[in-house]
Amino acid sequence: MSAESNRQNPEPGARGSDGMIRAASLPAGRWQSRVDVWSPGVRWLLGVAFIYMGLAKALDPVDFLKLVRQYEMIQHPYLLNALAASLPWFEVYCGLLLITGIGVRGSALLLGTMLVGFNLVLVKRALAIQAVLSLPFCAIKFDCGCGAGEVYICRKLAENLCLLVLAVWLVMSRNRRFCWRHSLFI
Amino acid sequence: MIQEAVVILVAGGALALVANHLSPRGVVLSRNYFPGAVPGIVSRPVVAAPPAGNSESTNALAAISEESLKERFKAQGLQLADSNLVIQLFRDPRYASELVVFLDARDDQHYQEGHVPGAYQFDHYRAEKHLATILPVCQTADQVVIYCNGGLCEDSEFSALMLIEAGVLKERLWVYGGGMTEWKTNNLPVEIGARQSGQLLPGQSSAPSSPSETNPP
Numbered sequence: 001m002s003a004e005s006n007r008q009n010p011e012p013g014a015r016g017s018d019g020m021i022r023a024a025s026l027p028a029g030r031w032q033s034r035v036d037v038w039s040p041g042v043r044w045l046l047g048v049a050f051i052y053m054g055l056a057k058a059l060d061p062v063d064f065l066k067l068v069r070q071y072e073m074i075q076h077p078y079l080l081n082a083l084a085a086s087l088p089w090f091e092v093y094c095g096l097l098l099i100t101g102i103g104v105r106g107s108a109l110l111l112g113t114m115l116v117g118f119n120l121v122l123v124k125r126a127l128a129i130q131a132v133l134s135l136p137f138c139a140i141k142f143d144c145g146c147g148a149g150e151v152y153i154c155r156k157l158a159e160n161l162c163l164l165v166l167a168v169w170l171v172m173s174r175n176r177r178f179c180w181r182h183s184l185f186i
Numbered sequence: 187m188i189q190e191a192v193v194i195l196v197a198g199g200a201l202a203l204v205a206n207h208l209s210p211r212g213v214v215l216s217r218n219y220f221p222g223a224v225p226g227i228v229s230r231p232v233v234a235a236p237p238a239g240n241s242e243s244t245n246a247l248a249a250i251s252e253e254s255l256k257e258r259f260k261a262q263g264l265q266l267a268d269s270n271l272v273i274q275l276f277r278d279p280r281y282a283s284e285l286v287v288f289l290d291a292r293d294d295q296h297y298q299e300g301h302v303p304g305a306y307q308f309d310h311y312r313a314e315k316h317l318a319t320i321l322p323v324c325q326t327a328d329q330v331v332i333y334c335n336g337g338l339c340e341d342s343e344f345s346a347l348m349l350i351e352a353g354v355l356k357e358r359l360w361v362y363g364g365g366m367t368e369w370k371t372n373n374l375p376v377e378i379g380a381r382q383s384g385q386l387l388p389g390q391s392s393a394p395s396s397p398s399e400t401n402p403p
Contacts, residue, residue, distance in 0.1 A: 061206065061213045062311040069220060077218040082203070085213040089202035097194065106190030110198075171187070184190045 036175035040101075046166045047098030050111060054091030056147030061085060067145030071121050088147075098170070101179025105171050112167035118146070119160050126153040219311060220340075221347040222262045255363055264346055267331060267360035269368055275331055275360070276302065276374070287327040289320060291334040291345040292366070300387055302333070302369060303377040310345040317352065324354045331360045336367035 057064040065084035074080045091114075097107040126140045133140075138154035146156060176182040206212040213219075259266045267275075280286045281304065288305035290297050297307045306323065308316045324330050330349070334341040342361045350356050362368075370376060376387040 058205070058209065059211065061209070061211060062219070065213055065219060066311075077220060078215060081213050081215045081217065081219070085206035085215060086199055086202035089205040090198045092205075093198045093201055094194070103190050103194050105187045106192075106194045109187060109191045110195055184193060 032172075032174070035169060035173050039170060039173035039175040040178050042166050042169050042173075043098045043101065043104060046108070046111065046163060046170065047095040049163060050091045050095035050098070052095075053147035054088045054093075054095060057088035057145070058092060061088060064088060064145055067143055070145075071125055073121060101176070102181045103184045104173075104179060104182050106184065108167045108170035112164055112171060115160050115164040115167060119157055119164075122153065122156060122160070219344070221344055221351065258340075258343065259361065259363075262343060262347065263356065264343060265357075265360050267362045269362075269364050269372060271360065272331055272333075272362045272364075272369075273372075273374070275329055278329075280328060284323055284326070285328045287320075287323055287330045289324070289330060289332045289345065290366075291332055291341040292339075296335070296366075298379055300366065300370070300376040300378050301381075302366075303375050303386070304382060305333075305377075306381060308332070308345050308349075310341065310348045313348060321349075321352055321354075324349055324358075328358065329360065330354065330358050331362055333362035333365045333369070336363075336365035339365055 061084055064087075065081065068074075068084050068087075069080060074083060091111075094107045094111050097103055098111075122144055125142070125144070126137065129135075129140050129142060130137055138152060140153045141150055142153070143150045144153075144156055148156075203215075206215075256266070275281065275286050276288070278286045281288075288302045289308040290301045290305045291308055291310060292301075293309050293311070294307070297309075301307070306316070306320050308320050332342040332346050332349075334345075342365065346359050346361050349359065366376075375390055377383060378385050378387055
């Protein structure tokens with residue numbers, strides 16, 4: 001792991017495999033190196049968050065199934081079952097990949113896409129509740145099936161946005177420190 | 187990176203389904219957990235928090251729920267029981283001999299926290315746990331009352347539909363729309379713990395020797 005780490009993460013200013021001097025002094029390069037410095041921590045944070053949320057759902061998938069149904073996205077019972085059965089474990093799986101550093105950018109891309117989707121359906125559901133109850137948007141509170149019980153919608157959206165930022169961070173990062181296999185195809 | 191994401195998605199999806207299959211609490215993929223559910227009719231919050239004093243909004247929600255409840259029952263051909271009928275059945279002498287049976291369609295936690303005295307638990311999401319016990323009882327009973335939490339809860343309906351599918355006569359089944367919430371509001375006895383534990387909620391008098399001896403206020 002350390003050999004790959006040294007090979008893939010040379011010091012700023014060192015000559016890369018393509019023969020070019022790393023442009024650490026350029027603003028874009030500095031920005032990239034800052035992203036890279038924090039990426040192991042970001043990776044572990046996002047991984048732990050998804051393992052926690054996934055396990056919370058996977059331990060009671062029937063409850064999760066009931067909550068997913070409330071979104072009324074899928075009418076077919078077997079598709080609904082498949083989603084409720086697989087999504088929690090898929091989150092755990094992606095979390096484990098991030099923590100071990102396997103296929104980091106691909107996992108982060110998937111999690112980021114999922115977070116965008118989650119936020120869209122959360123907003124849709126909150127708006128539906130708001131239409132019935134005539135409450136201020138941020139006063140809407142419900143069990144979103146996110147693994148954290150009942151939450152206020154604005155707080156949940158903010159949390160998801162933070163996680164989305166972390167996922168985008170990892171998609172941008174090239175740091176291979178403490179990664180088992182940062183990229184599956186290189 | 188997209189190629190990598192696709193590989194992770196496919197492998198992860200397959201592993202997730204295997205994990206679900208191996209989990210003792212996993213979802214059974216081939217089962218319809220919501221029999222008879224009418225698409226679009228159940229558009230409601232699990233929990234919503236109206237601010238204190240916003241009774242108008244709450245009443246509006248209750249009215250909508252009552253309407254959607256009646257609509258659903260009509261569509262499914264189920265019999266809706268009001269609190270008068272349920273109290274009458276609870277006090278019926280046949281209750282002691284299990285010719286009148288109450289079924290609690292909620293999960294373990296809710297059941298343990300309080301149920302109608304003498305009610306059997308039938309959490310239809312985990313039907314395999316309960317069917318062997320309750321099916322013979324329901325098939326020999328004259329009247330079966332099924333309840334869950336109350337108007338916003340559908341589990342009693344799903345349980346009723348599952349029992350009909352299992353061979354219990356539709357005419358014998360009643361779904362108590364008010365559910366446990368209305369039961370408690372009416373200050374009726376609530377048994378805690380296991381069935382026939384004899385323990386009532388704190389503040390209620392000692393357990394009746396038979397449900398027929400319990401008098402509603």
